[in-house]
Structures are given as structure tokens and as C-alpha cells.
Amino acid sequence: MDVIVVGAGITGVAAAEWLRRDGHDVTLIDRLAPGDAGQTSFGNAGILARAAVVPVATPGILSKLPRMALDPDKPLFLRLSYLPRLIPWAIPFLRNSTPARVAAIAEALAPLVTDSVEQHLALARGTPAAAMITQGPYLLLYRDREAYAADAASWALKRAHGIEWAEWDRAEIEAHDPAIAAEFRFAAAMPDHGWIASPARYVAALAAFFTEQGGHIREAEVVDIRPSESGGASVTLAGGEELSADRVVLAAGVWAGRLAARLGHKIAMEAERGYHVMLSNPSHLPPSPIMVEAAKTVATPMADGLRFAGVAEFAGIDGAEAEAPVALIRKQILQLFPGLTWEGETVWMGRRPTTADSLPLIGASPRAPGVIFAFGGQHLGLTMGPRLGRMAAGLASGGGSNLDLAPYRVDRFQRA
Ligand SMILES: Cc1cc2nc3c(=O)[nH]c(=O)nc-3n(C[C@H](O)[C@H](O)[C@H](O)COP(=O)(O)OP(=O)(O)OC[C@H]3O[C@@H](n4cnc5c(N)ncnc54)[C@H](O)[C@@H]3O)c2cc1C
Numbered sequence: 184m185d186v187i188v189v190g191a192g193i194t195g196v197a198a199a200e201w202l203r204r205d206g207h208d209v210t211l212i213d214r215l216a217p218g219d220a221g222q223t224s225f226g227n228a229g230i231l232a233r234a235a236v237v238p239v240a241t242p243g244i245l246s247k248l249p250r251m252a253l254d255p256d257k258p259l260f261l262r263l264s265y266l267p268r269l270i271p272w273a274i275p276f277l278r279n280s281t282p283a284r285v286a287a288i289a290e291a292l293a294p295l296v297t298d299s300v301e302q303h304l305a306l307a308r309g310t311p312a313a314a315m316i317t318q319g320p321y322l323l324l325y326r327d328r329e330a331y332a333a334d335a336a337s338w339a340l341k342r343a344h345g346i347e348w349a350e351w352d353r354a355e356i357e358a359h360d361p362a363i364a365a366e367f368r369f370a371a372a373m374p375d376h377g378w379i380a381s382p383a384r385y386v387a388a389l390a391a392f393f394t395e396q397g398g399h400i401r402e403a404e405v406v407d408i409r410p411s412e413s414g415g416a417s418v419t420l421a422g423g424e425e426l427s428a429d430r431v432v433l434a435a436g437v438w439a440g441r442l443a444a445r446l447g448h449k450i451a452m453e454a455e456r457g458y459h460v461m462l463s464n465p466s467h468l469p470p471s472p473i474m475v476e477a478a479k480t481v482a483t484p485m486a487d488g489l490r491f492a493g494v495a496e497f498a499g500i501d502g503a504e505a506e507a508p509v510a511l512i513r514k515q516i517l518q519l520f521p522g523l524t525w526e527g528e529t530v531w532m533g534r535r536p537t538t539a540d541s542l543p544l545i546g547a548s549p550r551a552p553g554v555i556f557a558f559g560g561q562h563l564g565l566t567m568g569p570r571l572g573r574m575a576a577g578l579a580s581g582g583g584s585n586l587d588l589a590p591y592r593v594d595r596f597q598r599a
Contacts (some may be wrong), residue, residue: 184430192222194557197567197569200572210401218383230474232321235562237285239562240276242281259494261485261496279540299570302570315385317378322365325367348374408431411427439454443548448593454537455561462489463529469482482516482520494508544558560572
């Protein structure tokens with residue numbers, strides 16, 4: 184088949200490469216080059232978060248929101264002028280925070296994340312990208328055991344999905360990394376995790392391999408997407424050129440909502456914006472990634488330095504970057520590693536594609552059966568990208584899935 188994949192972030196590159204391996208003639212279209220800083224896949228924390236079965240909205244979130252939004256030391260930033268436009272997403276988002284919904288969403292997230300290291304290894308095997316997959320433990324740091332105990336519901340959900348971890352006290356934290364600030368006296372150490380040493384170069388290397396093996400890449404903006412009478416679909420590029428294919432995979436991250444709207448879909452998805460501060464030549468690199476649980480900031484040792492990534496900001500896809508989230512991340516750097524020094528730093532903002540139920544959209548559009556949706560990976564889009572891409576490739580090829588796809592239905596927000 185001729186297949187077009189729209190979007191060359193981790194999800195689209197994975198879909199394109201799995202389709203190519205399946206013997207299809209694949210064209211990957213993106214307005215940016217794979218690995219460009221405008222992709223969300225460029226600047227994430229790089230974690231293959233196989234234990235992350237807990238959705239973004241959890242019980243009690245409504246009561247915590249006002250304090251989180253007003254306290255400049257909390258990692259939530261709301262732009263007041265954007266609030267009215269956030270409401271259609273925020274209402275179903277909050278409805279999804281009941282214990283019953285959280286349990287059901289965790290059930291649907293688990294098969295997308297728990298084998299993520301294996302999914303990345305399978306995608307990258309035989310390509311230069313494989314060298315960028317690093318394996319080791321992932322630490323979630325708490326001030327003390329009481330703070331960890333306050334998170335018991337999340338840990339119970341992880342345990343229910345087969346996740347294991349070790350409980351470390353200060354001595355074990357110090358044995359692992361003596362540079363961690365003394366105020367952190369408890370850690371949950373999760374073994375068998377993975378992280379990507381350079382998310383941007385990883386995506387670029389996968390895309391380069393795809394073209395070397397016969398795949399095509401086109402740098403262009405897609406402005407429309409339509410079903411064709413033959414059961415396939417076509418895309419219109421800026422400038423008016425129209426390209427037809429037997430199948431189109433829509434893997435355009437948070438921007439996919441705009442193209443899906445051209446087909447009449449309404450999708451409760453927001454740009455949950457996050458930032459990173461990348462430190463070059465730091466005086467210390469931790470042996471493995473660390474998340475400071477209260478701050479939700481992740482410190483990841485990468486090929487080019489130490490990356491601190493985190494915060495959630497709601498200001499729309501196109502809203503200007505802000506200072507306050509970066510100031511908070513800067514403060515957290517020295518809170519985690521007092522005395523750390525570095526030579527240079529770069530700052531980046533990216534847009535997590537976060538749906539109101541924390542689940543991605545995977546499947547054919549009922550309005551255009553030749554169009555397969557594969558987006559909405561929220562905080563976990565790098566983790567689940569190869570899996571989503573592989574599922575989309577299978578669906579585009581006419582294969583089924585041994586997974587119940589109902590939770591990921593592309594029209595579920597419409598029906599609600
Ligand atoms: C601060 C931060 C930290 C994160 N940390 C992690 C982490 O540690 N682990 C994890 O799993 N996830 C993490 N994430 C989330 C993860 O980065 C994203 O979910 C993931 O990158 C989404 O990948 P994608 O391929 O769906 O989208 P993208 O990478 O955004 O790619 C979409 C592509 O579509 C293209 N496109 C869009 N519209 C069009 C159009 N009309 N025409 C042509 N091209 C188009 C864009 O140019 C872009 O290249 C983090 C995110 C942020 C912001």
C-alpha cells in the first residue's frame with residue numbers, strides 16, 4: 184500500500200518505520216525536520232516511564248488545584264486569559280479523576296507503557312538510534328517516608344499492574360548518588376527502566392534509517408485531510424498540492440486536533456506545556472534519572488549534559504513562552520544538587536498532547552476510514568510512541584490488535 188504518515192515526532196517516525204518494515208511504500212510528512220526543536224519529541228525528559236500507569240487527573244485534584252495554581256513554587260501554571268478556552272477540556276478532565284475512572288484509565292495505560300523499554304529496543308534494533316537507549320533504575324525522590332505514604336494510592340495502582348520498586352532510606356540514596364541534597368531522605372527506586380540519551384538525535388536517527396531503507400520524507404505543512412472514494416484518503420499541502428494514499432496515519436502530536444477537526448472530530452485535548460533547562464558540562468551527572476515527586480521535575484543524565492524538565496502550563500498551543508516556569512525549574516536544580524555548577528544552559532518549551540482522560544487516540548476515523556489516528560501520548564508520548572506507532576501501522580495494514588481498543592476510540596469525546 185501507499186501510506187502517508189503526518190508528523191515525524193517519535194510516534195510518526197515509529198509508525199512510518201513499522202509500516203516500511205511491513206513492505207509498504209511510506210511517505211512521512213512534517214513541516215519540520217525530525218529532531219527539530221519545534222517537536223515535542225525534541226526536549227522531553229527522555230524517560231521510558233514503564234511504571235507510569237497513573238493518569239494525569241487523580242482523586243482530590245479539584246481541591247488541590249487552587250493552591251497549585253496560586254503558589255509559584257508549585258509546578259502548575261494557568262494563564263488567566265486562556266481559562267475560558269480551557270473549560271471544554273477541563274470539565275471532562277476533572278470528571279476523569281474519580282477513583283473508578285482512574286482505575287479504568289490505569290488499566291488502559293498499562294499495556295501502552297509497561298513494555299516500553301522492549302518496544303523501543305525493537306524499534307531501534309539495527310539502527311544507530313539503539314545506542315541512545317540507556318537502561319537502569321529510575322528514582323522517585325521524597326523528603327521523607329511520610330511524603331511517600333501520602334502517595335500510597337498511586338503506588339497501590341502501580342503495584343496492581345505488576346510494577347516493583349525498592350524503598351531506599353538516606354543511606355541507600357547516598358550510596359547511589361551522594362550529590363543528592365540531604366533534605367531528600369526517602370526514594371522509591373524502580374529497576375529496569377530506560378531513558379534516551381538524546382531524544383532529538385534519537386528521532387532524527389530513526390528517521391534517517393527509515394529513508395536509507397527506502398522510506399520517503401517530505402518537509403511540508405499539511406493543511407487539510409479528506410477521505411477518498413476508494414476508501415483511502417488524501418492530504419492537501421500548504422501551497423495546494425494534493426497527495427493521495429491508501430491510508431493516512433495522523434501522528435501530528437498536539438496539532439493533530441486541528442487536522443482531525445477538518446474531518447469533523449471534536450477532541451478534548453490540550454497543549455500541556457512543559458519546559459526544560461539543559462545544563463552543559465555540569466560538575467555532576469547522576470548515574471540514572473531522578474524525579475523529585477513534589478516538584479514533578481525530572482533530572483536526566485544525557486549525552487549533552489544534565490536536563491531538568493517539568494512543569495505543566497496551560498496557555499494554548501500558540502501562546503508565548505513564560506519566564507516563571509523556567510525560574511521554578513532553575514530553583515529546583517540547586518534544591519536537588521546543592522553546589523552544582525555548569526558551563527552553559529539552554530531553555531526549551533514543548534507541548535504535551537494531553538487528552539481529558541489521559542489516554543491516546545488510536546484507531547480509524549469513522550468519518551474517514553482510511554485515516555488512522557495515533558496521538559495524545561500526554562506526559563508519556565516518548566514512552567508509548569513506538570507502541571502507538573506500531574499499533575497504527577498494524578491497523579493501517581488491515582491487521583487487528585489483541586488489545587481491546589475501546590478505551591482509545593477516536594470518537595469517544597464526541598459521544599460523551
Ligand atoms: C517538558 C516535557 C517533558 C516530557 N518528558 C517525557 C518523558 O520523560 N517521557 C515521555 O514518555 N514523554 C515525555 N514528554 C511527552 C512527550 O515528549 C510527548 O508526548 C511526545 O513527544 C509526543 O510525540 P508525538 O510524536 O506524538 O508529537 P511531536 O513530537 O510533537 O510530533 C508531532 C509532529 O507533527 C508535526 N505536525 C503537526 N502538524 C502538522 C501539519 N499540519 N503538517 C505537517 N506536520 C505537522 C509537527 O511539526 C511535529 O514534528 C515530555 C513532554 C514535555 C513537554
